[in-house]
Amino acid sequence: MTEPSTLPHEEDGIHDEEDRLLPQYVRDVLEAVEEGRVEDALRLVEPLHPADVADLIELAREEDRVALITALGPEVDADVYAEMNEHVRELVIEEMDPQAAAELTSEMDTDDAVAVLEDLEEEDQQAILAEMQPDDRAAVEEALSYPEESAGRIMQRDLIAVPEHWNVGQVIDYMRSDADLADDFWEVFVVGPNHHPVGTCKLSTLLRTPRNVPINAIMQEEQTLIPAQMDQEEVALKFQKYALISAAVVDAEGRLVGMVTVDDIVHIVQEEAGEDALLLSGAGEGDINEPVREAYRDRVRWLIANLGTALIATFVISMFEGTIARLAILAALMPIVAALGGNAGTQALAVTVRAIATNQLTGANRWRAVNREFRVAILNGATIAILLGAGVTLFLDFTLGWVIAAAILFNIVVAGLAGVLVPVTLDRFGADPAVASSVFVTTVTDTMGFFAFLGLASVVLL
Template sequence: MTERGDLAEPRPHEELADESLISAGMEQAESSLDEDDRLKPEFLSAVLDAVDEGDIDHARELVSPLHPADIADLLELTPAEQRGEVAAALGDLVGAEVLSELNDYVRDDLIGALAPEQVAEFASELDTDDAVAIIEDMEEADQQAVLEAMEPEDRAAIESALSYPEESAGRMMQRDLVAVPEHMTVGQVIDYLRDNGDLTRDFWEIFVVDEGHKPIGTCQLSWVLTCPRGIAMADLMKREQTLIPVDMDQEEVALRFQKYALISAAVVDGSGRLVGMITVDDIVHIISEEAGEDILRLSGAGEGDINEPVMDSYRARVRWLLTNLLTALVASTIIGIFEHTIEKMVALATLMPIVAGVGGNAGSQTMAVTVRALATNQITGSNARRTILREIRVALLNGCTVALVLGLGVGLVFHNVALGGVIAAAMMTNIVTAGLAGAAVPLAFDRMNLDPAVASSIFVTMITDSMGFFAFLGLATAAGLTG
């Protein structure tokens, strides 16, 4: 058997054989993906047909060249009733990396069919943050069974992570990192990295700590590799660093990474001790997740996951629809007040949805900009008033443009200059109101420590609909168009 550090030289024909196998695998993997790196429908059908026909070897042959993320996509695209059978057929191809890439609902389904010992084995192969993502949503009894099946060291790391709040830095951080004392030299650090086989293999920077294990600086791996061996780490390290409190919300962590262009950052506990690190690959996932959550909350669509159970989606959405029903009654009541006005001039009923609809869209535009600015910390107490005034100025410009076009059009079509003037004035009023509401409502929710993405849309829609109907019908009545 060849010893480590004394590898036998491969013969030329062996190298060519290995290269040809790798090349063939890459070509096969690429042929299964379209130009957008999505699995082709015909490839999915071929895998499902092979499993249905009991040709397990062919199914595994098709899937084996795929990246774990693509295998995860394959399982997500598989109909729910066939997913367990396909996963069983692929066997060890559905490993820990595939599980970490899976959609939460799909992963929960597959894990539910595994024995605790299997889940524990998968979890022990992953970084702590990925292992926690697999275990944290399990039922308490199943979670305990998995933890008991794990090695003591792995179990302690998982239990420590689970003790922190959900969506906090403590949940998402990795425990495996490289930290050295400041008195070590570059040469000593290099020897330490080479001789210690238990160290993590994936890291970009080395953390320098004091006697209390508190981080006092960082050093990029490239600096260590390019400096003379005799240089002290205290002289090489960068003392300015961004430290992440262990209880910081993951959205705030993502904002710090974005603001300071971080690749990785140290996580510290309440006493300032180094307890973990967060890397940018985790942050990319968080940014995508948080952005998606805000969009879905604006629409009241719950988690908006196509793999979410139907009843869960129903419960998440119906409460907002019922709330919207109540707010719609306000607009309906305003229309009822002007019932006689509408009866005398039917054209008003034809035109008033235009005023309300365009106003609603204007409010949605402003609201989306404001919610995004709040989410990215662009709006603070010092510039909130300025932001509202800016949106009102934009609304005035939009209102003038739309009101002019609509007023001229209505005046020409209905041969009624007064009607054109009334609808132009109503449109101007509603768009300005929409700009004010779209900025003010999310800011008000934020001031009350409520999520501005959750209910802003319902209230902004109520305001724009109500004001649109009231302005148009009220001005029409005041102008005597129905007299």
């Protein structure tokens, strides 16, 4: 498989300007496979990067994927499976016999092999593991023993570690003579007698230093060590904070067991950012390749929860049934109060959840953040209240205008406070603020908005 074309995307006949595979190109490949023109299909796919081949397979219909993979043969290698969408990859691997799947995962880095196996059913996992070589199986089983989304799951075990008493020449000779060492690495880890990491040495430093210089004389002692049990989101934050390219992973005894590299972190940052946004909306994984049953299960529970919050708001409205019956215009204005309060709450909620996820909001500045959102809510509420109150006064009634203005000011302030206090409280008690915050905030903004508007209207207008 060759490197991607250097032509501008719109001129290579494969990609559009957004780096997506062109629909006509995808159709050409699939038609070649369907008509049995395997050589033509291989010729079309040959220039693609493994990530593009993975995209091609994902764009094919589910019933066409096995035939496409079979026709492309060696073009669909371990690198392609590592880039493939997890739902598509799971369906494809389930169609393989265990021996073929074992051979495939054995060609992958340990972290990629773990990503493939962890999505499979326990029975399929064990069948594939049974066919793997003992060393590969032991490495994968050890990784699977760590919690999901932890550093132990995403770390690579192929790294360069040398004793601190070696000199530069011994390190270079070791790297040149051992054919089983890692192929891709940026630094050498220096370890003590108990395999505890004591420093790191960049390859650039190593290559520019005379052979007789001790490695511990040029190593960098200060390093960021990642506990194997650490959540991958925290790992990503450390890479971002300290501008890391790679970092050593250590077990509970402080022994070097693997490393995490920045290419893994890029995927995690993208995954975690998308995950928080989807959790706020209750959309589950939000993957278009996710099976319908799983998407239904993830979404319906939050719709049921929202149904409960809607019933609470309905109960509040029913308390003012007589007021609405006598002033029908209130029914037309109520959605404005609820909608603006909901939007204000969502804005504060999104900012707060992001701040918590990126460690910008901690116990040290929690109340400063609450005060900030309170002030923003007052300014927003006052602005919207003036505009809405003036409009209702101009077209309907002066008293009704100031009633809805007061209600909207109150609801936006409440929404702003709810948007910051709810996720902060959930985080304080160890819950994921991205999961349940939106339900609570919606409940607060709807019920308080209706209560304030209809309550004021009952007192002032009747």
